[in-house]
Amino acid sequence: MELRTARLLLRPARSDDVDPLHAIMRQPRTMAYWSTPPHESPEQTADFVTAMMEIPDGQGEDFVVEWEGRVIGKAGLYRFPDIGYLFDPAVWGQGFAQEALRAVIGRAFTVHALPRIQADVDPRNAASIRLLGRLGFHETHRQSRTWLVGEEWCDSVYFALLREDFQTT
Template identity: 70%
Template sequence: MAELRTERLVLRPACSGDLDALHAIMRQPRAMAYWSTPPHDTLAQTAEFLDGMMTIPPGEGEDFAIEHQGRMIGKAGLYRFPDIGYILDPDHWGRGLMREALTAVIARAFAVHGLPRIQADVDPRNGASLRLLARLGFRETDRQARTWLVGEEWCDSVYLVLDAADWPQACRTA
C-alpha cells in the first residue's frame, strides 16, 4: 500500500505501533458518537479494529492511518471497496484535516483502483460528516431507519455516493 502526502498530512499504512494513539481516539464518546460501535472500553477492542485495518486483502480495500506533525490522529480509507470510512481525534476537528485526507484517498481510489463510485453510510445526526461529504461531491441516494444497533440504540442511515465522473468537478469546488 502506498503512502500519500498532502500539504499537512501523511496517510500511511497502519501499523501495530498505532494502537495506543488509535485507542485514545476510539475510547472517546465524542469521537465515536456516530460510529457503528460504542466507544472502545478495552485496548483489545481497538487492537482487533487495527488488525482489520492492517490485514485488508490487496484489491479489496485500503485504509490509511492519518499523521499530522508526526502524530497519528485518525484513519481514513475504504475498508472494503467502495465504502469510505474515517475518524479523527476531536482535538483536530474543524481545521479541514479530514477534508484534506479524504481528497487524497478519493483521488487514489478513482485514479489507481479505478472505482466507478465511492459510497458512504452516515448517521443523519452527524451533520459535520454530511456537510464534509457534500463539499466533496457526494450526493444522497437513500435514507433508512434502524440500520445499526450501536450498544442498545438503533441508529438510522443516510446513504451517499460519489461517482468517478463527478470527481473532477467536486475536486475543483471542494
Template identity: 75%
Template structure:
C-alpha cells in the same frame, strides 16, 4: 500499500505499534458518537480494529492512518471497496484535515483503483460529516431506518455516493 502525502498530512498503512494512539481516539465518546460501535473501553477492542485494517486483502480495500505533524490523529480509507470511512480525533476538528485526507483517498480510489463509485453510510445526526461529504461532491442516494445497533440503540443511515465523473470537487487547483 501506498503512502499518501498532502500539504499537511501523511496517510500511511497502519502498524501494530499504532494501537495506543488509535485507542486514545477511539475511547473518546465525542469521536465515536456516530461510529458503528460504542467508544472502545478496552485496548482489545482497538486491537481488533487495527487487525482488521492490517488484514484487508489486497484489491478489496485500503485503509490508512492519518498523521499530522508526526502525530496519529485518525484514520481514513476505503475499508472495503467502494465504502469510505474516516475518524478524526476531536482535538483536530475544524481545521480542514478530514477534507484534506478524504481528497487524497478519493483521488487514489478513482485514479489508481479505477472505482466507478465511492459510497458512504452516515448517521443522519452527524451533520458535520454530511456537510463534509456534500462539499466533496457526494449526493444522497437513499435513507434507511434501524441499520446499526450501537450500544443498545438503533441508528439510522443516510447513504451517499460519489461517481467518478462527479469528483471535480475533490481535486485541488494548482
C-alpha cells in the same frame, strides 16, 4: 503505500498504532456516530488495527492519518467502494478530514479505477454530511434501524460520489 498531502501523511496501519488510535476511539465524541460504542480497552482497538492491516489486496485500502508526526485519525475504504473516516475531536474543524479524504478518493478513482464511492452516515452527523457534500457526494437514500450501537438502533443516510463528479481541487 503512503499518501502525502500538504499537511498530512496517510500510511498503512501498524501494530504501534493501537495506543494512539485507542486514545481517539475511546472518546464518546469521536464514536458518537460510529458503528460501535467507544472502545473500552486497547484490545478492542488492537482488533480494529489488525483488521485494517489485514484488508485483502484489491478489496480495500485504509490509512492511519498523521499530522506533524502525531496520529490524528483514520481514513480509507475498508471494503471497496465504502469510505470511512474518524478523527480526534482535538483536530476537528481544521480541514484535516477533507484533506485526507480528497487524497483517498483521488487514489480510489485513479489507481483502483473505482467508478463510484459510497458512504453510510448517521443522519444526526451534520458535520460529516456537510463534508461529504463539499467533496461532491450526493444523497441516494435513507434507511431506518441499520446499526445497533450498544443498546441504540441508529439510522443511515447513504451518499455516493461518481468518478466523473469528483473535483480534485
